Amino acid sequence: MADPVVELVSVRRTFDAGEVLRGVTFTLARGETLVVMGGSGSGKTVLLRLIAGLIRPDAGQIRVFGRSIEGLSEEELLPVRRRMGYVFQGAALFDSLSVYENVAYPLREHATLGEGEIAERVARNLGLVGLGPEVLRLLPAELSGGMKKRVGIARALSIGPELLLFDEPTAGLDPTNAKLVAELVQKLHGGVCDTAIVVTHDIELAKTVADRVAVLIDGRFAAVGPMTEVLETGNAAVQAFLTGEAR
Ligand SMILES: Nc1ncnc2c1ncn2[C@@H]1O[C@H](COP(=O)(O)OP(=O)(O)O)[C@@H](O)[C@H]1O
Ligand SMILES: [Mg+2]
Numbered sequence: 463m464a465d466p467v468v469e470l471v472s473v474r475r476t477f478d479a480g481e482v483l484r485g486v487t488f489t490l491a492r493g494e495t496l497v498v499m500g501g502s503g504s505g506k507t508v509l510l511r512l513i514a515g516l517i518r519p520d521a522g523q524i525r526v527f528g529r530s531i532e533g534l535s536e537e538e539l540l541p542v543r544r545r546m547g548y549v550f551q552g553a554a555l556f557d558s559l560s561v562y563e564n565v566a567y568p569l570r571e572h573a574t575l576g577e578g579e580i581a582e583r584v585a586r587n588l589g590l591v592g593l594g595p596e597v598l599r600l601l602p603a604e605l606s607g608g609m610k611k612r613v614g615i616a617r618a619l620s621i622g623p624e625l626l627l628f629d630e631p632t633a634g635l636d637p638t639n640a641k642l643v644a645e646l647v648q649k650l651h652g653g654v655c656d657t658a659i660v661v662t663h664d665i666e667l668a669k670t671v672a673d674r675v676a677v678l679i680d681g682r683f684a685a686v687g688p689m690t691e692v693l694e695t696g697n698a699a700v701q702a703f704l705t706g707e708a709r
Pocket of ligand 2: 507508551
């Protein structure tokens, strides 16, 4: 079997307020979408930040693209980060930059491309999320919530990632836009980037995109498996979470 794209072994992370992750272990295979669900404050964003090397674990191993990253310097992390796209919670666009400059940002940071090629890639990535040239000069404040999310996704796609990390991509959207974003995440999975971790509260999104679902409770994955299995798990805490979310 091919090496996993992401592998965590007994990962722990504590903040001042206490231990958030208490031993998270999983592997993500190439071609797979793992959805991580869990209540607010359960450590979902912390998990993505650890995988992106933005913060470090207190204990445990994190391997990404076959490389242990927990001991790497910022400089050593760059080639690893270059292979992943991160769709931040909210959309986290740069407010003072146009849509064009937002999507071009990682290209300017990570690659040595001429302006012509940057313009081409920006247009292509916006096209992948269903946005045309009319949005290029707009500022984030001029976009709807759904459009901001799509620009955030286009930015994460800009370097041609092998792994996409999505932090609550449908949060704060109305049902119509949430459905559009869910379909977009699914489309990317079948096309430009087939491997992803999607963090969400949104059961409909999970049902649409997940190959496997993991539920993060008390700092550990309390259930991991296909959605149909997780929905039927006997774990009371997982059931309480899922029925609470589904209301
Ligand atoms: N940089 C930080 N400093 C202190 N505490 C943090 C930091 N990042 C996260 N935490 C704490 O870790 C817990 C989990 O946060 P987070 O991963 O953002 O939750 P969520 O599952 O809602 O994404 C929260 O209690 C939060 O306060
Ligand atoms: Mg979060």
